[in-house]
Every structure is written in structure tokens, then in C-alpha cells.
Amino acid sequence: xxxxxxxRGANAIEFALTLPVFLVVFLGAMDWGWYFFIRSQVVNATxxxxxxxxxVHPDDPKSPEKVAxxxxxxxxxxxxWSCSSLGSLCDYKITTQELANTRVVDAHKTMYCxxxxxxTPLTGYVMVPQIFDVRAEMRMEFQK
Numbered sequence: 001x002x003x004x005x006x007x008r009g010a011n012a013i014e015f016a017l018t019l020p021v022f023l024v025v026f027l028g029a030m031d032w033g034w035y036f037f038i039r040s041q042v043v044n045a046t047x048x049x050x051x052x053x054x055x056v057h058p059d060d061p062k063s064p065e066k067v068a069x070x071x072x073x074x075x076x077x078x079x080x081w082s083c084s085s086l087g088s089l090c091d092y093k094i095t096t097q098e099l100a101n102t103r104v105v106d107a108h109k110t111m112y113c114x115x116x117x118x119x120t121p122l123t124g125y126v127m128v129p130q131i132f133d134v135r136a137e138m139r140m141e142f143q144k
Contacts, residue, residue, distance in 0.1 A: 108123055
């Protein structure tokens with residue numbers, strides 16, 4: 001009977017010692033997963049909106065930048081994201097620029113899209129970048 005009495009609190013002590021390690025690993029994995037999920041969604045939305053902006057006809061009244069912003073907003077709405085649920089996504093702005101290639105043989109225009117989004121981690125246990133910096137380049141469909 002004396003052996004049982006000495007081991008009474010052993011499980012509670014083991015639990016108290018392993019719980020902080022388990023929580024750090026669990027919360028770190030959750031933070032990394034959230035980071036990569038947001039990153040993949042922002043990169044995909046930027047690339048797709050840049051691709052759609054590269055198809056804007058030169059005679060279209062909407063600018064490629066406006067088309068890209070509208071497409072990006074639509075993609076966020078399709079994911080169910082809104083400014084009230086994910087505040088930092090409201091800070092994301094896409095900028096577009098038409099670049100002309102100077103080579104005579106291969107003269108074409110390129111749509112260059114760039115965007116930055118501040119990122120706030122869920123828990124802060126894992127070191128992640130503070131800003132998503134997304135860039136995409138697409139060859140424009142309609143050349144003048």
C-alpha cells in the first residue's frame with residue numbers, strides 16, 4: 001500500500017510538465033497553418049486578378065487596375081472573407097503597371113501586379129513575416 005501512495009500525484013505532475021510543451025507545439029502548428037493558408041489565398045487571388053487585368057482591351061473604359069481590384073474583391077467575397085471578419089485583408093491593395101518590352105523582335109506589353117498585405121499572427125509563437133509581398137507578371141492579351 002505504501003507504493004501506491006507514493007505514486008498518487010505522478011500523473012498530475014507529468015501532465016503539468018508536458019502541457020506547456022504540447023501547447024507551444026500545437027499553437028505553433030496552428031499559427032503556421034494559418035500563415036500558409038492566408039499566403040496561398042492572397043497569392044492565388046493576386047495572380048488570377050492580374051491575369052484577368054491583362055485581358056482588358058485598350059478601348060475598355062475600366063483601367064486594368066480597377067478590373068484587378070474588382071476581381072480581387074470578388075475572390076475574397078467568394079471565400080466568405082469580409083473586412084469585419086478579417087480586418088487586415090482590407091488593407092490589401094493591388095497596383096498594376098503596363099511595361100513595354102523594348103526589343104524589336106519581341107515587342108509586347110506586360111501587366112505587372114504587386115501588392116502588400118500586413119499579416120498579424122494568431123498566437124505569435126512562430127516567427128513569420130509581418131508583410132505579405134506578392135508580385136505577378138502577365139503578358140497582355142491585347143497589344144496596340
